């Protein structure tokens with residue numbers, strides 16, 4: 001099947017109340033690891049690329065590597081999504097490349113650092129919705145700001161989402177999905193306390209309130225990596241230095257899914273899995289220099305982490321539930 005609009009994947013997840021992972025990719029091994037997990041668990045999947053990923057892959061490689069994933073996995077619904085688009089122009093570029101979904105992160109200005117006002121966010125999000133929907137492409141917006149700064153992206157300040165504003169934002173802009181700020185942040189250092197205590201710092205109430213006000217809109221959780229202890233230990237035991245890394249416990253994500261989160265963004269756990277596998281490989285195989293050996297180990301590690309999440313998010317088994325929609329179909333639905 002061709003790439004599907006993300007709206008379809010999320011709307012189907014709404015109907016059966018499961019979550020779908022949106023996994024950041026930058027290279028072939030990540031895509032292959034994710035797709036093997038999706039195929040084996042029969043899961044729909046969202047593959048997402050940030051602006052950094054577009055730059056790193058010179059754009060065309062992302063486009064064609066994902067096209068290869070589609071060709072290799074005709075039975076899996078796959079959506080290609082732009083993560084944290086910073087302007088209408090970036091979203092247009094992704095759509096021209098063939099992305100079936102874009103995020104316009106209007107919570108920050110085009111510099112991806114300075115927080116915007118509600119009205120500024122509405123303005124840019126509305127413009128992206130108008131353009132993207134005319135082509136059948138899904139749009140994710142964001143209201144509120146997360147903590148953490150990844151590769152210079154993020155204000156570093158937290159502004160939790162106000163549920164009343166979120167309801168108003170969804171109605172005015174027409175976004176298909178909304179990312180909420182509920183106390184998570186990007187990267188490996190999300191909390192300064194143990195994961196079990198961190199669990200109580202996630203504002204489930206915000207999800208609940210937004211869901212009550214706008215029941216039909218799938219909600220998105222950014223900064224959802226669990227930063228598993230075993231991955232941190234693996235990295236540190238083989239020469240890495242990631243002190244005090246803490247993520248979002250899976251039990252908290254599962255609770256959030258029940259309350260209305262349907263798209264779960266994961267980048268850091270994939271990075272940790274790759275780093276751990278390669279560090280271990282080099283220590284244990286100092287004479288090896290065939291890149292396929294250590295990139296192969298990294299790909300295997302991505303597969304294992306992603307497969308676990310597809311099972312834990314409840315995505316497994318749902319790939320064959322529905323007939324894929326095309327962007328042409330979506331255009332008609334939006335009209």
Ligand code: G3H
Pocket residue numbers: 024050051052053083084150151153186267268
């Ligand atoms: O939300 C940010 C993602 O983790 C993407 O990170 O900009 O380093 O590719 P990146």
Ligand code: 13P
Pocket residue numbers: 024083084185186187188221222223224225226265266267268269
């Ligand atoms: P993590 O850093 O927790 O993996 O979050 C990734 C993310 O939200 C991408 O948009």
Ligand code: ZN
Pocket residue numbers: 084186222223265
């Ligand atoms: Zn994010």
